[in-house]
Amino acid sequence: MSQHRPGGLSELPEATVARLPEYLRALHGLAEAGHDTVSSEGLATAAGVNSAKLRKDLSHLGSYGTRGVGYDVALLIEQIEYVLGLTQHRAVALVGVGNLGHALAGYAGFATRGFRIAALFDADPAQIGEVISGLTVHHIRELPRIAAEESISIGVIATPAGAAQAVADQLVAVGVTGILNFAPCVLSVPEGVDVRKVDLAIELQILSFHEHRKAAAGSAGPTASLTALPGGMAGNGASGGNQEAVGS
Amino acid sequence: MSQHRPGGLSELPEATVARLPEYLRALHGLAEAGHDTVSSEGLATAAGVNSAKLRKDLSHLGSYGTRGVGYDVALLIEQIEYVLGLTQHRAVALVGVGNLGHALAGYAGFATRGFRIAALFDADPAQIGEVISGLTVHHIRELPRIAAEESISIGVIATPAGAAQAVADQLVAVGVTGILNFAPCVLSVPEGVDVRKVDLAIELQILSFHEHRKAAAGSAGPTASLTALPGGMAGNGASGGNQEAVGS
DNA sequence: CGCGATTTGTGCACATCTTCACAAGCGCCT
DNA sequence: AGGCGCTTGTGAAGATGTGCACAAATCGCG
Ligand SMILES: NC(=O)c1ccc[n+]([C@@H]2O[C@H](COP(=O)([O-])OP(=O)(O)OC[C@H]3O[C@@H](n4cnc5c(N)ncnc54)[C@H](O)[C@@H]3O)[C@@H](O)[C@H]2O)c1
Ligand SMILES: NC(=O)c1ccc[n+]([C@@H]2O[C@H](COP(=O)([O-])OP(=O)(O)OC[C@H]3O[C@@H](n4cnc5c(N)ncnc54)[C@H](O)[C@@H]3O)[C@@H](O)[C@H]2O)c1
Helix, strand or coil, X not given: XXXXXXXXXXXXXXXXXXXXXXXXXXXXXXXXXXCCXXXXXXXXXXXXXXXXXXXXXXXCCCCCCECCCEEEHHHHHHHHHHHCCCCCCEEEEXXXXXXXXXXXXXXXXXXXXXXXXXXXXXXXXXXXXXXECCEEEEEHXXXXXXXXXXXXXXXXXXXXXXXXXXXXXXHHHCCCCEEXXXXXXXXXXXXXXXXXXXXXXXXXXXXXXXXXXXXXXXXXCCCCCCCCCCCCCCCCCCCCCCCCCCCC | CCCCCCCCHHHCCHHHHHHHHXXXXXXXXXXXXXXXXXXXHHHHHHHCCCHHHHHHHHHCXXXXXXXXXXXXXXXXXXXXXXHCXXXXXXXXXEECCCHHXXXXXXXXXXXXXXXXXXXXXXXXXXXXXXXXXXXXXXXXXXXXHHHHHHCCCEEEECCCHHXXXXXXXXXXXXXXXXXXXXXXXXXXXXXXXXXXXXXXXXXXXXXXHHHHHHHHHHHHCCCCCCCCCCCXXXXXXXXXCCCCCCCC
């Protein structure tokens, strides 16, 4: 047969990488439910995607499905965990144990899904020394020492936006090359460092757009255009001129 | 001139919609810094995107930039807020005030970016009646009454995964058509209801993949292939046969 | 041993998104 | 008034992602 040579990790399409964790979660669920094998259709449903897409995704890993049967659940879990680099539980540093940081520090999903919170950091003297879920909060200035001891590879930033860039710089300085940023700001990092951002407000605003769109479609008919645009005169009088986009 | 007819909200590419909130955040920063106008290059940098992409995105809104000058900051803020439906502060219901829910309930970014937490819900009798950031926690069974009073349009789910689908069903039943789900599970909802999901573990796993990839490239040269694949024999002996994908 | 039922893997066409490159438009300065 | 430099808006090409539809492979069964 083709043998296909899985190529390199670099050849995995980014969109596929983003879905593998979802497949993994679904597979763990299936394994707990006692399934030994699963069809692409079954797994696709559990993961909320199209089955053809799922098959194509899995084929990129060199895929060990069996025609007429499906995929071996345990084997597939192992494959995906390997590809994602989860076989070693990576050490994660969490910086900023405020409102959100406390919740994250106590989150069980860290450990159960391939990670280990290795250390907590903050800059506020009042927080230093506090123990959260068995972990002591260290001053951020201890980051270099602890990063070396624990071989931190991923950093999570849960500080206010104003401090995020400075924290990112410090993380990069101690060798962290993957950052998950909860602060609502753009981080600038050297090439080779990956940043992913989670912003609650952005998610809500995207939902809001769809609410708005649905409402407009309902009230103004299927051809609804940008009705009642704020026009141009509000902020400043300049550039006025031509905003007759109203009503239609 | 072209006049371009902004078409409808429906014509905005989804990728563009997902970036508008980021532009909006950057614009607010620029406004506070005292800028009246901004070039596509400047705004693109502040938002962390390519300037051509930004211009194309803005052109979809009918865009009122001025050649040779740039965009009027205040006007653009207004335009984007209108398109995203933020001119009315939407009412949000938060269900599940555990670890994460507490952090979300106390999050100031809700209010400052176009939303109003209208009510908190939980199922745990121990939580009912508690006041968090000025809001009382209600029993989930009061959802219908309160949803009607407050005209909730968006629901946030911060319950354990096992309860998420039931909560989603209840939200949909009271007319919510936009859901932000923090529970690690797939929600099934009727057509017309939008679900967005935030999963911390998935983000970390994607970062982990890139760490893994970078490490492999470094140690095994640029042509690094899926070295040391777990092989095929672990889960079960079946389907063995042809896993000589090792080394090569 | 062969056949039919089932399910994978993938070629292909289509859709969406990104990026470049540049003409057209605008304001400022002389 | 005219020219110049700057910036937008967009056509076109390429890259990436999606989904259909079907041949190929495998299993179970008679
Ligand atoms: N709370 C939420 O639900 C929520 C949701 C989405 C996003 N966010 C974002 O997450 C971030 C944290 O939110 P929060 O509500 O936990 O804020 P917070 O103010 O409660 O906590 C911030 C913590 O960061 C620490 N800190 C400040 N500067 C630091 C530095 N230089 N180094 C180390 N630690 C530092 C502070 O001492 C504090 O403990 C913010 O950027 C916020 O916008 C929060
Ligand atoms: N804590 C985190 O940092 C974090 C991070 C990412 C994702 N999550 C996810 O967010 C969710 C909540 O996490 P958590 O740590 O806050 O959990 P938690 O157990 O602390 O809180 C869950 C809350 O939901 C309530 N609840 C349970 N069933 C309910 C129902 N049917 N209706 C209404 N309320 C109900 C519980 O009473 C509890 O207060 C989980 O799915 C978790 O996986 C948490």
